[in-house]
Amino acid sequence: MIQSTTLSRRGFLAGASSLLAVTAAGCTTTSSGTRATANLPPPIPPEVTMMYRALPEEEFPISAVDLHYLKPQFYRQRVAYPTTERPGTVVVDTAAFYLYHIEEDGMAMRYGAGLGRAGFEWSGRGHIAYAREWPVWTPPAEMIQRQPELEQWRHGQPPGIDNPLGARALYIHQGNRDTLYRIHGTEEVWTIGLAVSSGCVRLLNHDIIDLASRVRFGSTLVVV
Helix, strand or coil: CHHHHHHHHHHHHHHHHHHHHHHHHHHHECCCCCECCCCCCCCCCHHHHHHCCCECCCCCCECCCCHHHCCHHHCCEEEECCCCCCCCCEEEECCCCEEEEECCCCEEEEEECEEECCCCCCCEEEEEEEEEECCCECCCHHHHHHCHHHHHHCCCECCCCCCCCCCEEEEEEECCEEEEEEEEEECCHHHCCCEEECCCEEEEHHHHHHHHHHCCCCCEEEEC
């Protein structure tokens, strides 16, 4: 009787082990017998990590960009861009959320951009009148009417990381008239590739610093 019971227990344990093995195998293989792999995002190239590293040397230190929130197509990169626009022109492609700085030989530096939400878009031709490092932001009166909490900044919000214009701002004019639209920096990486602003074009702080170093005052701006 003892031997029979022992054999039965051994048989049960052997069967359970076999079942466990089959069950475990079902978690790690596909129906074709191949091992399943997780759909992990592609690794971030080290040169991109370096490009968007922390910038402690800035007047207001800038943190490294959390690249998990930035789609790879919006990394700053030099691309082929045939166009009839002259080198030095800035082109904003609102359909693709790209900003291009036109270079020689059919090339351009391309940046991912955040754009104006519905009802706040701007398009046409103008020029970049001037730029400011760590600018003061003064909300227009109509914006203060829509958002009364901005009253405190009626005479200007001091520069800094929390300032909506970020590390640099390029001021857009048509003729001698200030359009009140800007190309400026932001730390809100998740807004790149979206229509979220009040008409301005926003780039990551790292990218607006790079663009501002390339642009010449008086350069043509085309928003399409």
